[in-house]
Amino acid sequence: MMRKYSDKKNAQTQNYYKDRFYHAPHTVKSDVNESVFKEDFEVLKTQVEILNSFVELDFWVIEIKKEDNVKTLQMLKTLGYLSFTEASAIDFIADKNGFEVFYQLLNLEKKLRVRIKTFVGVKERLQSVAHIFKGANWSEREIYDMFGIFIINHPNLKRILMPDDWFGHPLLKTYPLKGDEFARWYEIDKIFGKEYREVVGEEQRDSGFADDKDTLNFARLYHEVPKGGQKKEISFKQEYQEDEGVAFVKKVKRDEAKILEKRR
Incomplete structure (x- = not known):
């Protein structure tokens, strides 16, 4: 009997059905030189090598080299983008052997938003920007915790969600959705010890249980x-409903209730 196939590159749960006529919608990308970001773009490109730039969904999107992340965010801060709102990463290891790391900033005075994107290869490192925006401190710790991307010169680079002795990084596509062997026995081993595995039993990690x-x-x-x-x-x-019913809702008829056996 053959072993059931499992994708080693992407262990996440997939839809059990696919619509062969479905095409993912594409958002419109417009020229930054014909937008309200034109002046900021002209200033920024004199200081930083911009690989690509466009406007998408009212966001000014900038793609840069990872070595220029500090310089770029510092320059944008001087241009009025004073509010740091988000930083995270996307796993593209299977396709590109690395991660897309992005930062999002907000100019409250002009009501403008910018997203800075850069590519970090597997086992490559990224400079911290926590000294520019204090809000980046926890976001960079989360990037390290969830994806395993090492942040250089971070003031306190340690896990922020998972325990310090946790094995693996949960937002990698190769990380099993229900956790690996280590995850299933973590609390049992930590609280009781490995010798109690048979006594206590495996931790229940099935969200549908x-x-x-x-x-x-x-x-x-x-x-x-x-x-x-x-x-x-x-x-x-x-x-759970009054006998006389409530406004706009008919009285529930229990004898006519149906149990759906499958998706329509």
């Missing part, structure tokens, strides 16, 4: 009890 005996986290229809109370086997109808 439902336990009809657990009244603390689940409510059984027609068997509702107070949170954490003793479950009841005898069913009863619990009404």
